[in-house]
Amino acid sequence: MTAARLTTATVAAAAAACLILTGCSNSDDAASAGAKKIAVKVTDQGCAAEPATAEAGALTFEVTNTDAKRVTEAEVLKDGKILGEKENLTPGLSGTFTLRLEPGEYVVLCPNAATDQSPFTVTAAKGATAAASVDADLASSVATYKAYLEDQTAQLTAQTEKFVAAVKAGDVAKAKALFAPTRAYYERIEPVAESFGDLDPQIDARVNDVDPGDEWTGFHKLEKALWADGSLDGTGPVADKLLTDVKDLESKVTTVELAPEQIANGAVGLLDEVAKSKITGEEDRYSHTDLWDFAANVAGAREAVDVLAPTLRAKDAALLTTINGQFKDVLASLSQYQTADGYEDYSAVTDDQRRTMTTQVNALAESLSKVAPLIA
Amino acid sequence: MTETGRISRRRFLGGLGAAGAGAGLGAVAVAAHAQPPDPVPGGSGVGAGARVDFHGVHQAGIGTASQDRLAFAAFDVTTKDADALRRVLTDWTAAAVAMTRGVPVPGSSSDPIAPPADTGEARGLPPSALTVTVGFGPSLFDERFGLASRRPAALEPIPALPGDELQPQRVGGDLVIQACSNDPQVAFHVIRNLARIGSGSVAMRWSQLGFGRTSATSVTQSTPRNLMGFKDGTRNIRGEDTAAMDKHVWVGDESDQDWMRGGTYLVSRRIRMLVESWDRDYLADQQAVFGRHKDSGAPLTGTDEFDVPDYHAKGADGETVIAQDAHIRLVSPENNDGLTILRRGFSYTDGIDDIGLLDAGLFFIAFQQDPRKQFVPLQRKIGRVDALNEYIKHTGSGVWACPPGLPDDTRTWADQLFA
Numbered sequence: 013m014t015a016a017r018l019t020t021a022t023v024a025a026a027a028a029a030c031l032i033l034t035g036c037s038n039s040d041d042a043a044s045a046g047a048k049k050i051a052v053k054v055t056d057q058g059c060a061a062e063p064a065t066a067e068a069g070a071l072t073f074e075v076t077n078t079d080a081k082r083v084t085e086a087e088v089l090k091d092g093k094i095l096g097e098k099e100n101l102t103p104g105l106s107g108t109f110t111l112r113l114e115p116g117e118y119v120v121l122c123p124n125a126a127t128d129q130s131p132f133t134v135t136a137a138k139g140a141t142a143a144a145s146v147d148a149d150l151a152s153s154v155a156t157y158k159a160y161l162e163d164q165t166a167q168l169t170a171q172t173e174k175f176v177a178a179v180k181a182g183d184v185a186k187a188k189a190l191f192a193p194t195r196a197y198y199e200r201i202e203p204v205a206e207s208f209g210d211l212d213p214q215i216d217a218r219v220n221d222v223d224p225g226d227e228w229t230g231f232h233k234l235e236k237a238l239w240a241d242g243s244l245d246g247t248g249p250v251a252d253k254l255l256t257d258v259k260d261l262e263s264k265v266t267t268v269e270l271a272p273e274q275i276a277n278g279a280v281g282l283l284d285e286v287a288k289s290k291i292t293g294e295e296d297r298y299s300h301t302d303l304w305d306f307a308a309n310v311a312g313a314r315e316a317v318d319v320l321a322p323t324l325r326a327k328d329a330a331l332l333t334t335i336n337g338q339f340k341d342v343l344a345s346l347s348q349y350q351t352a353d354g355y356e357d358y359s360a361v362t363d364d365q366r367r368t369m370t371t372q373v374n375a376l377a378e379s380l381s382k383v384a385p386l387i388a
Numbered sequence: 389m390t391e392t393g394r395i396s397r398r399r400f401l402g403g404l405g406a407a408g409a410g411a412g413l414g415a416v417a418v419a420a421h422a423q424p425p426d427p428v429p430g431g432s433g434v435g436a437g438a439r440v441d442f443h444g445v446h447q448a449g450i451g452t453a454s455q456d457r458l459a460f461a462a463f464d465v466t467t468k469d470a471d472a473l474r475r476v477l478t479d480w481t482a483a484a485v486a487m488t489r490g491v492p493v494p495g496s497s498s499d500p501i502a503p504p505a506d507t508g509e510a511r512g513l514p515p516s517a518l519t520v521t522v523g524f525g526p527s528l529f530d531e532r533f534g535l536a537s538r539r540p541a542a543l544e545p546i547p548a549l550p551g552d553e554l555q556p557q558r559v560g561g562d563l564v565i566q567a568c569s570n571d572p573q574v575a576f577h578v579i580r581n582l583a584r585i586g587s588g589s590v591a592m593r594w595s596q597l598g599f600g601r602t603s604a605t606s607v608t609q610s611t612p613r614n615l616m617g618f619k620d621g622t623r624n625i626r627g628e629d630t631a632a633m634d635k636h637v638w639v640g641d642e643s644d645q646d647w648m649r650g651g652t653y654l655v656s657r658r659i660r661m662l663v664e665s666w667d668r669d670y671l672a673d674q675q676a677v678f679g680r681h682k683d684s685g686a687p688l689t690g691t692d693e694f695d696v697p698d699y700h701a702k703g704a705d706g707e708t709v710i711a712q713d714a715h716i717r718l719v720s721p722e723n724n725d726g727l728t729i730l731r732r733g734f735s736y737t738d739g740i741d742d743i744g745l746l747d748a749g750l751f752f753i754a755f756q757q758d759p760r761k762q763f764v765p766l767q768r769k770i771g772r773v774d775a776l777n778e779y780i781k782h783t784g785s786g787v788w789a790c791p792p793g794l795p796d797d798t799r800t801w802a803d804q805l806f807a
Contacts, residue, residue: 097498100491109496273501338588371466375588385502 049074050132052120054101056080058127061120068115068137073098076106082124088132089119146323150272150387153319157275158268160315161201165262168197172258176251179234182244191238192296192304192354195231198258199308200315201265203281208264214257218295229253232296239298272320273384279316280384282309283377291370293358303355307346313380314339320387327386331379338376345369438517442488444793445650446638449519450732450755451627453606455568458598458734458751459575460656461582462525462561462786467589470533470806476586477802480522480565483585484578485797490515493581507584509577516571520578522801523564523654523788535805540645542653542758543789549764550771551782558658558784561593566654566753572599594784596658598734598751605732611685611693614750615661615735616779618678619685620715622693625730636762637730637755639792647804650792652755655729655763658736658784661749666779677775679714687716699723713775719766729754729762749780759787 048069051062054077061073075086075098087097088111095118098107118132171194178187198205198216206212213221215230222228229250237247289295290306317324317335324332345368349356361369440448465473483493487510495505529539545560567578576597583592602614603621607628611619625632634640639648666674671682679697680687687697688709699717701709710717721728732755737748756762771777791804 102491105489105491107494109498277501334588371591375466375591378584378587381503385496385499388501 048072051076052086052122053078054080054083054086054122054125056082056125058125058130059083059086059120059122060130061132064131065133065135066113068113068134070110070112071134072108072110074106074108075101077101077103079103080125083122085123087121087123089121090116146326149322149326150320153272153275153323154270156319157316158270160319161204161265161268162262164197164201165258165265168194169255169258169262171197172255176255179238179244179251180248184238184242184244187234187244188238188299191231191235191299192301195301196304196308196311198231199285199305200282200312202285202309202312203278204265204268205261206281207268208261211257211261211264215254215261218297230257232298235296235298271388272323273388275316276320276380276383276387279313280377280380282313282316283373283380285309286373287370287377291366291373293361296358300358301355302358303346303349303361307355310339310342310346313376317380317383320383323387324383328382331382331386335376335379335383338372338379341372342369342376345372439489439515440517440519442485442520442794443796446793447519447521447651447790448488448793449521449566449568450652450730450790451605451633451637452519453517453609453627454601454603454732455517455519455570455575456601457569457572457575458601458753459567459569459572459579459595460598460751460753461565461579461595462593463563463565463583463586463590464593465528465532465562465589466591468532469589472589473533474802474806476589477522477805478800479585480582481794481800481802483581484520484522487574487578487581488515488518488520490518493585507577507581509580510574513571513574516569516574518567518569518574518578521566521568521654521790523566523790524805525560525562525564525786525788527560528562528805533806538645538647538805538807540639540643540648540789542639542643542760543787544760546655546759546764546785546787549767549782551777551780552771552785553781553783554785555783558594558596560786561788563590564654564656564786564788572597596656596736596751596784598736600735602733602735602750603731605730615663615748616666616674616678617682618674618680619693620678620680621731622680622685623720625728632728633730636728636757639757642757647807648789648791652757652790653759654786654788654790655752655754655756655759656784656786657752657767657782659750659752659780660747660783662779662781663746663748669779676711677715677779679710679716688714711775713773715770715774715776718770718774724766724769727762727766729756729766755790763787 048066048071050066050071050073052059052073052075053062054075073086073088073096077084080103084101085097085099086101087094089095095113096109096111098109101107113134115134115136118134120130120132122128171190175187175190175194178190202212202216205215213230216232217228217230218232219228219236231254233250234244234247234254237244237250286306286309290302290309293300293302295305296302317332317339321332324335345365346355348365349360440452442448467473486493490510490513492506492508492511496502497504497506497508524543526539526543526545529535529543565579565582567575569575569578579592579595583590601612603624604611605624605627607626611622611624614620625636627633637652639651639653641649643649669677675682675688684691685693686695689695689698689701697710697716697720699708699710699720699722703709708717717723731752733750733752735748736751737746739747741747754763771782791801794800794804
């Protein structure tokens with residue numbers, strides 16, 4: 013487990029930011045395709061948008077500083093809040109930023125100029141249908157992903173019941189066989205599980221993640237008992253608690269509120285998990301079942317991209333093509349280790365292959381990190 | 389170490405008294421300084437926060453004054469798509485232009501839900517004379533990107549050389565980036581951001597940080613000391629000496645590839661010093677190995693750093709004062725038909741190795757018109773007989789074609805490579 017990536021606090025903050033920004037897209041890469049261009053010339057006297065009025069939608073502000081000495085930046089604000097800015101524009105430099113703006117009155121600000129503000133007006137767009145269709149796509153993406161989360165947690169509970177029963181029956185062989193396939197349901201949705209405070213550490217902590225004085229619980233404690241200790245003596249309460257925590261997760265997931273960009277960034281989180289603890293062989297240090305987790309993390313990320321694909325295709329089809337190719341590379345590497353019922357022991361992976369897989373996973377994660385600003 | 393080396397140094401031990409006599413001879417022979425004395429002792433020749441222009445006839449970071457810090461990275465191209473490689477080189481150019489100006493790499497760094505385009509650690513730091521220099525390795529000109537016909541004849545992989553103990557993970561690379569700055573964080577920022585921009589199309593193969601320059605490449609600079617405590621490279625080519633640069637460093641009409649004119653070839657060698665052994669060698673022997681006085685940097689036949697070494701002067705024992713296997717004798721232009729290279733290396737350390745010895749030395753970088761005629765024959769010669777070999781080993785190696793400079797923002801490294 014890692015520090016929570018999608019804490020409920022950030023969920024709330026992201027939602028609030030969206031409300032303030034009323035439409036909420038701000039990126040040089042995002043939305044700039046087809047965006048209307050607004051020129052902002054910065055001088056020591058002031059700055060103004062040209063034209064000073066535009067229709068709602070994606071607007072790219074092109075800020076240039078020819079010879080202003082005192083002014084080196086321009087910002088666009090609404091109600092005193094900075095929505096976008098370009099800084100560090102010394103004489104001779106220029107830069108752009110793109111905003112998706114709703115109808116309303118805005119201000120272009122260039123600090124230190126003689127007249128540092130000028131108005132900028134956004135009017136209602138004539139053909140707002142394209143935006144409406146994107147919104148509908150995204151709403152459906154969120155619903156689909158939510159259903160996936162609920163399905164995975166329900167299956168996690170069902171599998172955990174079997175695993176826990178085997179542990180409590182003292183059936184080491186059966187428990188070992190169920191360990192990795194059960195965890196896979198958890199690993200596919202881990203970033204969401206991490207948003208529920210203590211649940212992730214209770215379910216998935218490794219021994220060194222536990223503070224001195226705190227009790228170590230969850231899958232990895234049972235993993236140690238099964239593989240390192242070779243004895244399940246006294247693990248009954250750990251098994252019971254695991255089932256309780258997993259059921260708790262299942263019920264909490266039904267209440268989770270997701271924004272599309274969280275689904276995208278959650279996919280990045282899943283691949284970061286792969287790069288950080290699966291490729292190192294650190295996650296499942298007793299059972300060496302890391303490749304199962306690796307595959308589950310990648311599958312969870314794949315699902316996130318699949319549900320977002322309609323919007324992503326509309327916004328940046330080339331990026332989606334790149335991502336699909338990169339998924340293929342990762343899966344091709346993984347498939348070398350596939351067995352009839354799962355994956356080989358992690359020690360089968362050589363250092364060279366770890367390096368190759370790291371490069372592939374990082375390339376995919378880097379591409380996935382570009383998705384959130386496109387769809388927000 | 390070879391038998392020859394050991395014998396000559398025993399001989400030197402026997403002739404300790406002669407060294408003094410040799411110095412006397414050298415004093416008589418004090419000729420005009422090969423280089424003017426240094427007006428800015430220890431200075432880098434540029435203000436700490438200065439900007440070095442990215443654009444120009446030649447790439448910056450070669451003939452410009454050497455900065456104090458290095459971040460160097462070799463990359464493999466992992467994509468098979470020439471357009472993807474073109475995009476990387478185009479984006480790299482724009483990022484390099486921005487960073488050398490001291491501004492963040494292009495793209496948004498303020499969108500709360502997106503990773504910032506610039507990683508941010510150089511924010512608020514002046515460019516500190518940052519230069520970003522690119523090079524293309526021999527392996528890039530294979531069948532993958534249709535570049536075979538654009539490969540310069542001079543760009544051949546460095547052949548196996550005497551004394552090589554190369555570690556495969558420190559050799560070669562399709563692309564190279566040399567980032568130099570007077571601020572280590574500014575230099576590191578470059579390779580980190582370029583690696584990220586290239587992610588998915590290129591992957592870093594190996595990288596090296598250098599913490600102190602070991603060469604003077606400008607008349608404004610004094611000769612720094614290497615980790616052996618010696619001034620090495622006193623007679624290095626200076627960037628201001630345009631005649632020497634044109635003759636020995638910049639590619640001219642002799643090249644079979646028009647696109648390389650105004651460019652040069654970078655050879656890097658990671659030269660590990662066996663520090664523990666060196667540090668317990670007695671002073672006279674250390675001086676015999678280099679052929680210079682440790683303290684003053686003067687040749688053993690002189691009293692001033694810039695005295696021209698007298699390779700003929702003999703001591704009372706009848707042997708030359710500067711030993712036959714002394715480093716400066718073997719690499720001197722006089723003894724190599726005038727052959728010389730522009731050295732621009734850095735000291736490095738990577739902590740200790742797996743048996744507890746310091747892993748430190750010289751990350752040697754040299755620029756030249758044709759490595760086949762300059763670095764390779766020179767190293768083939770000294771790799772066999774140089775007394776220094778007992779205390780060093782070459783653990784990394786690479787050669788890259790560095791294209792000429794870009795005139796302005798309308799052209800990119802991709803345009804140069806693909807035409």
